[in-house]
Amino acid sequence: MPELPEVETVRRDLACALSGQTLERVRVRRSDIVKGCGRQKLARELTGRTVGAIGRLGKNLIVNLSDGAVLLVHLGMSGRFYVAEAGETLEKHTHLIAELSNGRRLIFRDPRRLGHLELCADGRIEDAQMLRNVGIDAMSDEFTAQRFAEMLAGRTAPIKAALMDQRRVAGIGNIYACEALHRAGIAPVAPCGELSADEVGRLHRAIRRVLAEAIAAEGTTIADYVTGAGVPGRFQERLRVYGREGERCRKRGCGGIIERIVQSNRSTFYCPVCQRG
DNA sequence: CGGACAACCTGGTTGC
DNA sequence: TGCAACCAGGTTGTCC
Numbered sequence A: 001m002p003e004l005p006e007v008e009t010v011r012r013d014l015a016c017a018l019s020g021q022t023l024e025r026v027r028v029r030r031s032d033i034v035k036g037c038g039r040q041k042l043a044r045e046l047t048g049r050t051v052g053a054i055g056r057l058g059k060n061l062i063v064n065l066s067d068g069a070v071l072l073v074h075l076g077m078s079g080r081f082y083v084a085e086a087g088e089t090l091e092k093h094t095h096l097i098a099e100l101s102n103g104r105r106l107i108f109r110d111p112r113r114l115g116h117l118e119l120c121a122d123g124r125i126e127d128a129q130m131l132r133n134v135g136i137d138a139m140s141d142e143f144t145a146q147r148f149a150e151m152l153a154g155r156t157a158p159i160k161a162a163l164m165d166q167r168r169v170a171g172i173g174n175i176y177a178c179e180a181l182h183r184a185g186i187a188p189v190a191p192c193g194e195l196s197a198d199e200v201g202r203l204h205r206a207i208r209r210v211l212a213e214a215i216a217a218e219g220t221t222i223a224d225y226v227t228g229a230g231v232p233g234r235f236q237e238r239l240r241v242y243g244r245e246g247e248r249c250r251k252r253g254c255g256g257i258i259e260r261i262v263q264s265n266r267s268t269f270y271c272p273v274c275q276r277g
Numbered sequence B: 001c002g003g004a005c006a007a008c009c010t011g012g013t014t015g016c
Numbered sequence C: 001t002g003c004a005a006c007c008a009g010g011t012t013g014t015c016c
Helices: A004-017 A039-046 A145-152 A159-164 A174-184 A197-216
Strands: A023-028 A051-057 A060-065 A070-074 A080-084 A094-100 A105-109 A116-120 A259-263 A266-270
Touching: A004 A051, A004 A060, A004 A080, A004 A197, A023 A039, A039 A116, A145 A159, A145 A197, A159 A174, A174 A197, A174 A266
Parallel strands: none
Antiparallel strands: A023 A094, A051 A060, A060 A070, A070 A116, A080 A105, A094 A105, A259 A266
16 A cells, blocks of 8 residues: 555654654554564563654654664555554554553554564664665665666666566555656656666656655555545545546646556556657 | 566455 | 455565
């Protein structure tokens, strides 16, 4: 479900609702969503810690805790990590409950269980399993057009697959890969190594712009993603190709009809008229 | 090595 | 109404 803009929205909301709170009583109900240790150990390690700054790398949340510990959180497809009002009943698929010093509760809920939690007791996130395959964050200053060109050079994979490969640029998923390619006017099936310098530059700018606009709109809600405040994002109203199979291309004067194809088992939406080559 | 694909999960929707 | 098939915002291991 959540890509960089949705995770960034969750991060910002948690920075308000969670930072400064102490985790007074922690329950972890399943071990299969916990990386690196079991559920009891995670609960024990978290209990009594105070939450500091909250960061993000790609689609991962980085929750800094007292005494140098760090909790990593990945929401997978259906995960939510949020502070619930006191007295709110626990929903099905709630895997972590932490009572906070202000009486509210921190909840991790993930029906599909494709998300993960991992504690780095020593704060060495570079050793974390969850970040092993995570490269440069798509919104960081390190992600330059130059670096992007180096990542793509000589590769035969379709550009859409490369955009979603977290080991290189981290944070782009299926929606924003489709949207960035459309804005740049590049076919999703184009082999990485065949893009011109101009196309790479256009795609780099399109990625930064679409992610920035989506963050400003607090993300895209297709089915069940909501912000930390529990409201849907607004970027779904501004999608140009994703989920628009059979509808008309929104680019001025284009007139193409959006098509859906399957690339490495994922749906790709694109305009065959303005995304040629 | 890179790239394609199945597998991991649940739940909602579609179609017979 | 029932049930099977298919789809979903992600990642990882395996195979070629």
